[in-house]
Each structure stands twice: as structure tokens, then as C-alpha cells.
Amino acid sequence: MKSVQTPFGKLTYTGTLTGKTVIIAIHGLGGSAAYFKMMTPYLQQYDVLAFNLLGTPPSDNINTSNYTVKKAAQSLWAAIDKLQIITPVILIGHSLGGSIATEMLTQRSIQVKALILISTSVTAKYIHLNPSVKLLGFPVISSMIKFVLRHLQRWLSYRSLLNSDNISDPRFIIEPLIQKSRIAIKQELTLFARYTANVPMDQRLMPYSSIPTLIIFGDQDQLATN
Numbered sequence: 001m002k003s004v005q006t007p008f009g010k011l012t013y014t015g016t017l018t019g020k021t022v023i024i025a026i027h028g029l030g031g032s033a034a035y036f037k038m039m040t041p042y043l044q045q046y047d048v049l050a051f052n053l054l055g056t057p058p059s060d061n062i063n064t065s066n067y068t069v070k071k072a073a074q075s076l077w078a079a080i081d082k083l084q085i086i087t088p089v090i091l092i093g094h095s096l097g098g099s100i101a102t103e104m105l106t107q108r109s110i111q112v113k114a115l116i117l118i119s120t121s122v123t124a125k126y127i128h129l130n131p132s133v134k135l136l137g138f139p140v141i142s143s144m145i146k147f148v149l150r151h152l153q154r155w156l157s158y159r160s161l162l163n164s165d166n167i168s169d170p171r172f173i174i175e176p177l178i179q180k181s182r183i184a185i186k187q188e189l190t191l192f193a194r195y196t197a198n199v200p201m202d203q204r205l206m207p208y209s210s211i212p213t214l215i216i217f218g219d220q221d222q223l224a225t226n
Contacts (some may be wrong), residue, residue: 001058003059004079004082007064009075010060011059011076012033012052013033013051014049017080017083024091026054026076031095032179034175043158055067061184062184072103075106080111088110088113090112102208105210110170113211150221
């Protein structure tokens with residue numbers, strides 16, 4: 001992966017700038033830039049930069065106990081500035097990444113050409129949809145779960161999440177959780193809930209009307225349907 005140094009820390013990313021319209025892809029809770037690997041071949045008319053957020057190796061660890069969606073958005077804008085991307089970008093955010101993309105639009109609407117949200121919720125109940133994920137935030141339990149995923153039941157974990165026969169490389173689902181520190185996972189788990197609790201819904205939805213916005217969700221998707 002390539003990297004760019006920002007005041008918030010080092011951010012790593014995949015992709016190359018060739019002069020085309022730039023897509024900034026932002027992963028969700030527990031994810032990584034690898035989430036967008038299978039999508040990029042269909043977007044060859046764009047320069048797709050998929051970032052690992054702070055706390056997602058090999059990006060730097062989160063260096064503050066008060067990491068917020070706002071700061072995550074600021075760190076990505078800082079990376080975009082450092083890469084000297086001056087034309088408006090398209091933002092793609094998956095799950096939590098959609099909230100970060102929305103905050104990026106709020107911060108610099110003039111620099112955003114379009115917005116794409118994939119399975120992004122608008123309510124704080126998101127954090128309660130899979131309570132078992134919270135276990136990764138506890139010191140001893142987190143280590144035990146990671147040990148199981150890493151050494152014993154990794155392939156079973158893949159199959160329990162999706163039909164791995166349809167995915168050429170399913171490691172992108174589990175590997176980021178194994179690589180992240182317990183502190184980073186714990187902060188990600190509360191990042192979205194704090195954002196939705198502190199920023200009124202109408203304020204979060206308002207930016208959508210200013211640019212073309214595409215919202216994608218499945219018919220069984222509990223994250224975006226509300």
C-alpha cells in the first residue's frame with residue numbers, strides 16, 4: 001500500500017492518480033481498503049483511492065482518545081490536500097464510512113462532486129445490530145477471539161458470514177479485525193453511535209440535497225432501510 005503523512009498520522013491507501021476524476025473510498029467498521037478491491041475493476045474510468053482509516057494497519061494508530069467522525073473526515077481531507085487533489089472528488093462510504101463521507105461533504109461541499117452511501121444507517125441503533133462485535137473491545141476476550149479467528153476457525157468464520165464460493169478472496173472480511181488493536185476496535189464501535197447521538201438527523205441529511213447522491217442497500221439490510 002502507498003502512504004501519505006498528515007497532521008493526524010500516516011494514512012495508507014490503494015490506487016494511483018493518473019489525472020482522471022478521483023473516487024475516495026472509505027471502509028466501514030472493522031473493515032479496510034480491501035473492501036473495495038473487487039469493485040475497482042468496474043471503475044476504470046476513475047482514479048479510485050481506497051483508504052485505511054487511522055487505526056487500521058498499516059495506517060497509524062489513533063493517537064487520541066477522542067477520535068470522532070469529524071476527525072476521521074478531517075484526516076482524509078488532509079490526505080487529499082497532501083496528494084494535491086484539487087478537482088472535486090466522488091466519495092464512496094460503506095457503513096460507518098458513509099457517515100465519514102457525509103461529514104466530509106459537510107466540511108467541504110465545494111470539493112465533492114457526488115456521494116455514494118452503501119449500507120449506511122442514519123440512526124444510533126446501528127451499534128446494537130450485532131452486539132457480539134462489542135466483545136472485540138474487551139482486553140482478554142478480544143485476544144481470545146482474535147486467536148480463534150487467526151489460528152483455529154478462520155475458514156468457518158468466512159462461511160458463516162457469506163458463501164465464500166462466490167468470493168475469490170474472503171480474507172478482507174476477517175483480516176482487518178485481526179490486525180486492528182483492541183483500542184482501535186473499541187473506538188470504532190462507539191464512533192458512529194456518538195456521531196448520530198451528537199449530530200441531529202436533519203443536519204446529517206441536509207448535505208445530500210446539494211449534490212447527486214446514490215444510496216445502496218439490500219432488501220435484507222437493517223443498516224440503511226430506516
